[in-house]
Amino acid sequence: MANSALNRKFDRIRALEEAGELKPLTGSRALRKMMNNRLAMVGVVIFLIILLSAIFAPLLTAHSPTKIDLRSMLQSPSGEHWFGTDKTGRDVFARVLYGGRVSILVGLGSALLAALIGVGVGCYTGYKGGILDVIALRVSEIFMSFPQIILVLLLVSIAGQSLANLIVIFVLTGWGGMYRLARARMLSLREEEYVQALRSFGISTPMICYKHILPNALGPIMVNITLTTAMFILAEAGLSFLGLGVPLNIPTWGNILNVAKDLRVLQNNWWMWLPVGMVISLFVLSVNFIGDGLRDSTDPSQQG
Amino acid sequence: MTESRDVILQLRDLKTYFALRQGVFQRVTGFVKAVDGINLDIYRGEVLGLVGESGCGKTTLGKSILQLIRPTAGEITYHGADGTDGAVDMCCLSDAEMVAYRKKLQIVFQDPHSSLNPAFTIFGSLQDPLKKYGVKSKKERRKIIGDLLEAVNLQRDYMDRYPHEFSGGQRQRIGIARALSVEPELIVCDEAVSALDVSIQAQVLQLLMDLKKKRNLTYIFITHDLSVTEYICDRIAVMYLGRIVELAHTEDLYEHRLHPYTQALLSSIPVADLDRKTKRIVLEGDVPSPINPPSGCPFHPRCRFAKDICSTEVPALRKVVTGGKEHHVSCHLVDDTVTAA
Amino acid sequence: MTGEVALSVKNLKTFFYTNNRCNKAVNGVSFDIKKGRTLCVVGESGCGKSVTASTIMQLLPSLSRIEEGSITYHAEAGDIRIDQLDRDGKEMRRIRGSEIAMIFQDPMTALNPVYTIGFQIGESLKYHTDLSAKARHAKVVDLLANMGIPEPERRAKEYPHKYSGGMRQRALIAMAMSCNPKILIADEPTTALDVTIQAQIFRLMDELKEQHGTAIMLITHDMGVVAELADEVIVMYMGNIVEAGTVDDILRRPKHPYTRALLDSIPVLGRGRNQDIKSIRGATPDPYQRPKGCQFSPRCDFATETCSAMPDEEYITETHRVSCHHYKDISQHD
Ligand SMILES: Nc1ncnc2c1ncn2[C@@H]1O[C@H](COP(=O)(O)OP(=O)(O)OP(=O)(O)O)[C@@H](O)[C@H]1O
Ligand SMILES: Nc1ncnc2c1ncn2[C@@H]1O[C@H](COP(=O)(O)OP(=O)(O)OP(=O)(O)O)[C@@H](O)[C@H]1O
Numbered sequence: 001m002a003n004s005a006l007n008r009k010f011d012r013i014r015a016l017e018e019a020g021e022l023k024p025l026t027g028s029r030a031l032r033k034m035m036n037n038r039l040a041m042v043g044v045v046i047f048l049i050i051l052l053s054a055i056f057a058p059l060l061t062a063h064s065p066t067k068i069d070l071r072s073m074l075q076s077p078s079g080e081h082w083f084g085t086d087k088t089g090r091d092v093f094a095r096v097l098y099g100g101r102v103s104i105l106v107g108l109g110s111a112l113l114a115a116l117i118g119v120g121v122g123c124y125t126g127y128k129g130g131i132l133d134v135i136a137l138r139v140s141e142i143f144m145s146f147p148q149i150i151l152v153l154l155l156v157s158i159a160g161q162s163l164a165n166l167i168v169i170f171v172l173t174g175w176g177g178m179y180r181l182a183r184a185r186m187l188s189l190r191e192e193e194y195v196q197a198l199r200s201f202g203i204s205t206p207m208i209c210y211k212h213i214l215p216n217a218l219g220p221i222m223v224n225i226t227l228t229t230a231m232f233i234l235a236e237a238g239l240s241f242l243g244l245g246v247p248l249n250i251p252t253w254g255n256i257l258n259v260a261k262d263l264r265v266l267q268n269n270w271w272m273w274l275p276v277g278m279v280i281s282l283f284v285l286s287v288n289f290i291g292d293g294l295r296d297s298t299d300p301s302q303q304g
Numbered sequence: 305m306t307e308s309r310d311v312i313l314q315l316r317d318l319k320t321y322f323a324l325r326q327g328v329f330q331r332v333t334g335f336v337k338a339v340d341g342i343n344l345d346i347y348r349g350e351v352l353g354l355v356g357e358s359g360c361g362k363t364t365l366g367k368s369i370l371q372l373i374r375p376t377a378g379e380i381t382y383h384g385a386d387g388t389d390g391a392v393d394m395c396c397l398s399d400a401e402m403v404a405y406r407k408k409l410q411i412v413f414q415d416p417h418s419s420l421n422p423a424f425t426i427f428g429s430l431q432d433p434l435k436k437y438g439v440k441s442k443k444e445r446r447k448i449i450g451d452l453l454e455a456v457n458l459q460r461d462y463m464d465r466y467p468h469e470f471s472g473g474q475r476q477r478i479g480i481a482r483a484l485s486v487e488p489e490l491i492v493c494d495e496a497v498s499a500l501d502v503s504i505q506a507q508v509l510q511l512l513m514d515l516k517k518k519r520n521l522t523y524i525f526i527t528h529d530l531s532v533t534e535y536i537c538d539r540i541a542v543m544y545l546g547r548i549v550e551l552a553h554t555e556d557l558y559e560h561r562l563h564p565y566t567q568a569l570l571s572s573i574p575v576a577d578l579d580r581k582t583k584r585i586v587l588e589g590d591v592p593s594p595i596n597p598p599s600g601c602p603f604h605p606r607c608r609f610a611k612d613i614c615s616t617e618v619p620a621l622r623k624v625v626t627g628g629k630e631h632h633v634s635c636h637l638v639d640d641t642v643t644a645a
Numbered sequence: 646m647t648g649e650v651a652l653s654v655k656n657l658k659t660f661f662y663t664n665n666r667c668n669k670a671v672n673g674v675s676f677d678i679k680k681g682r683t684l685c686v687v688g689e690s691g692c693g694k695s696v697t698a699s700t701i702m703q704l705l706p707s708l709s710r711i712e713e714g715s716i717t718y719h720a721e722a723g724d725i726r727i728d729q730l731d732r733d734g735k736e737m738r739r740i741r742g743s744e745i746a747m748i749f750q751d752p753m754t755a756l757n758p759v760y761t762i763g764f765q766i767g768e769s770l771k772y773h774t775d776l777s778a779k780a781r782h783a784k785v786v787d788l789l790a791n792m793g794i795p796e797p798e799r800r801a802k803e804y805p806h807k808y809s810g811g812m813r814q815r816a817l818i819a820m821a822m823s824c825n826p827k828i829l830i831a832d833e834p835t836t837a838l839d840v841t842i843q844a845q846i847f848r849l850m851d852e853l854k855e856q857h858g859t860a861i862m863l864i865t866h867d868m869g870v871v872a873e874l875a876d877e878v879i880v881m882y883m884g885n886i887v888e889a890g891t892v893d894d895i896l897r898r899p900k901h902p903y904t905r906a907l908l909d910s911i912p913v914l915g916r917g918r919n920q921d922i923k924s925i926r927g928a929t930p931d932p933y934q935r936p937k938g939c940q941f942s943p944r945c946d947f948a949t950e951t952c953s954a955m956p957d958e959e960y961i962t963e964t965h966r967v968s969c970h971h972y973k974d975i976s977q978h979d
């Protein structure tokens with residue numbers, strides 16, 4: 001019978017329970033569920049490996065990501081250059097590590113900034129309601145309906161390419177999602193009776209919504225931050241690939257990929273685009289795993 | 305109102321409407337008349353029961369009294385003890401001016417699961433009101449909260465635990481402790497025992513009565529359980545569709561049920577006593593919507609005695625005397641129903 | 646025949662295995678549901694009332710199991726052991742709805758908002774009978790009219806959101822009654838409703854019992870409801886039946902300390918302000934840290950050392966049974 005495995009498990013638990021060996025569950029249920037989620041833990045490990053190697057790049061490679069060495073152009077991977085070298089003889093491995101710093105900074109930084117703005121606005125207006133809420137909602141709709149790519153072209157042509165511009169664009173287009181999430185949570189949380197109780201004491205609005213309600217909305221917001229980070233990293237890679245992102249002299253994952261626009265490189269020099277492409281995919285995948293794990297573990301309706 | 309007792313709150317023609325909005329521009333398309341013209345005096349030290357069916361506006365009235373929902377029209381006058389604070393109409397006060405009165409009026413909620421913030425310890429939840437009212441040192445706040453927990457028969461060290469570690473009855477007692485923290489004079493108990501198991505209900509009821517005696521509190525006790533009201537309340541106001549239809553002393557109300565709605569309500573309650581089985585008066589139909597209340601007497605479509613006048617004229621809450629005591633009822637046919645009942 | 650046993654439950658145990666723990670939600674209960682009678686199940690929250698009901702309907706979630714005991718449905722064609730049927734098998738699906746029907750506590754979530762009420766009641770008729778579409782429609786309208794819903798013809802074409810709470814509950818009862826089930830299990834059908842609406846539902850249930858001879862199992866935590874409707878009562882505490890008997894047995898001659906405490910702790914309408922209310926001390930134990938032996942002993946005023954062993958059920962009279970070591974001493978007190 002298909003159920004016999006389940007039945008055996010039940011028998012085991014029952015025997016332990018009757019022997020009084022099972023202890024009451026302590027600690028955070030969410031944390032326990034996260035730890036039990038294999039995919040999420042794989043995500044955490046990959047995430048940490050990539051993040052730490054980017055942070056400690058100088059310890060992992062002696063090469064500089066920007067030093068041009070014309071004597072060793074277009075070398076395939078070797079003991080000296082793990083991922084080979086590019087057209088100007090720069091070490092690709094070093095570039096991937098250092099590029100990770102910028103890419104992760106752009107992704108995570110913009111996601112956090114977007115969250116700060118979106119949650120900051122969403123919490124307050126969602127709690128307060130009324131005309132303020134209507135205005136904020138309409139403004140966010142305007143921002144969200146603006147095509148990102150046109151905004152990029154606009155800003156690049158006005159202010160030129162720069163890291164800061166990219167972050168500004170990501171924040172402008174990204175805060176709307178965070179705002180809506182925070183607002184939606186607020187709309188339901190503000191009806192909770194403890195909020196009414198605080199109001200009956202005359203506690204001020206910012207105190208109620210930021211100190212007392214916000215901690216209860218953090219679960220879904222965290223999930224959204226991780227997923228947005230992944231999205232921004234991909235967007236950075238895409239924009240840089242098109243030559244619209246970070247200036248080419250700064251190594252980022254997108255800029256490294258940029259060389260693969262050349263068909264000859266694509267056909268003959270696989271090491272210039274394959275490793276970095278895989279790192280991007282792995283990183284984004286791991287962040288998504290973490291996000292999904294967080295979502296499952298903070299969702300109280302999911303039994304475990 | 306002739307009885308010369310110490311009035312704490314006076315409600316005059318109180319109305320609380322909710323606007324119904326629709327469309328992109330949030331145009332107002334109608335009103336929910338949740339509280340629709342209530343006159344009521346609440347005396348210091350009494351327990352006033354507020355009963356009625358779901359949606360008749362009990363919670364809205366309670367929250368309006370505390371100015372958690374701003375009333376649309378009418379007056380709520382607060383009279384300080386011994387006339388020291390004078391009489392103030394709270395509906396005219398700004399939020400900042402209200403703060404002084406928030407200390408006097410408090411509320412205890414129904415749902416023991418959502419009445420405490422799951423993200424904070426009990427101390428974390430209870431300390432902000434104290435801070436607000438000037439208890440500066442943390443040590444002092446801990447002492448006060450510890451004393452409050454003891455006052456509601458809980459242990460001092462519970463203050464460092466999280467709400468999910470407590471049972472429903474314990475949480476409800478913590479909710480009461482929170483309301484007591486600013487030493488209020490009046491507490492609105494909105495279905496404070498309805499969500500609790502019967503065995504726990506008695507604990508909380510007894511606690512409320514004890515505290516009332518010790519601290520000379522006044523309660524407005526909102527509930528739909530009339531067995532509980534009979535046990536705890538001095539006077540009972542029966543609400544129907546945003547209005548008070550009958551107001552009387554407890555024994556009086558149970559003995560002389562004047563309004564047909566009160567009669568039906570009381571007879572529908574299942575009584576846990578085999579010797580007291582009464583005949584149920586089963587009302588047909590459902591509670592009408594407060595958006596389009598029936599014309600005239602709001603109860604007339606369900607009333608078995610309804611006459612022509614009932615559908616045209618709104619009956620006023622008039623005073624009659626039963627058993628030598630004041631009794632208010634709003635029904636055109638009171639004399640008829642008294643004989644019919 | 647009124648009084649004939651329609652369903653009997655013997656020593657039923659249902660355990661839950663969520664969070665890698667074992668929760669003995671129902672730990673050995675036995676009772677009979679009789680035709681034309683109402684059996685009330687009372688007890689505080691978490692004592693296993695709903696689990697007993699869903700076990701009978703085989704509607705348990707996947708992380709749970711019937712450990713022991715039997716559930717026998719006495720059908721006209723012979724006895725059926727419900728506990729041995731496949732949870733989602735054909736036979737069980739046939740029994741559910743056409744032989745045993747259930748009404749749930751929350752009328753707001755038990756109806757599907759995207760179908761009309763008439764359609765939803767018709768679905769169950771379509772599955773269990775071979776009436777034509779027209780006959781089904783006529784039957785639906787008839788059922789709604791019987792439940793006291795005004796203008797049933799029009800109301801059948803409406804969606805659930807247009808119904809008030811009381812009307813939804815009546816629609817659910819109509820759905821449950823559509824195939825003339827022999828047994829109706831009602832899990833707190835009126836807890837979410839007002840007393841005046843509750844009175845309407847109760848009148849309906851009385852009619853069912855008297856006119857169709859339906860066997861009713863009514864779960865409640867309100868002693869008032871018990872006094873109004875019950876013929877027989879079982880009192881549950883922490884997964885066990887502590888006392889069972891006729892209404893008279895339980896309300897007039899309660900023996901178990903828990904039943905007595907429960908009756909003493911509720912204000913009774915009509916007894917005025919001077920009634921003496923005693924609360925039960927302590928709180929319901931954590932289901933994962935159940936006390937040894939008699940589950941009520943930590944809160945019981947009469948507990949002694951013998952109570953750390955589980956008491957056996959004893960019959961005081963033919964109908965009245967209690968499981969307490971000390972019930973005889975206690976009844977001498979008064
Ligand atoms: N914030 C609101 N916006 C619009 N309508 C509201 C709001 N709050 C309450 N209402 C409406 O006002 C009426 C009275 O509601 P209220 O909550 O005061 O009833 P109640 O007597 O407390 O009922 P219950 O016994 O169910 O708690 C209801 O029709 C309700 O739908
Ligand atoms: N789906 C489930 N998963 C895990 N445990 C459950 C589930 N349903 C019930 N339980 C557990 O089984 C025990 C009995 O629950 P049950 O729902 O039968 O109580 P009840 O008597 O119906 O209470 P109430 O009056 O609150 O409805 C409780 O300890 C509960 O935690």
Ligand SMILES: [Mg+2]
Pocket residue numbers: 362363364
């Ligand atoms: Mg209410």
Ligand SMILES: [Mg+2]
Pocket residue numbers: 694695696832
């Ligand atoms: Mg239940």
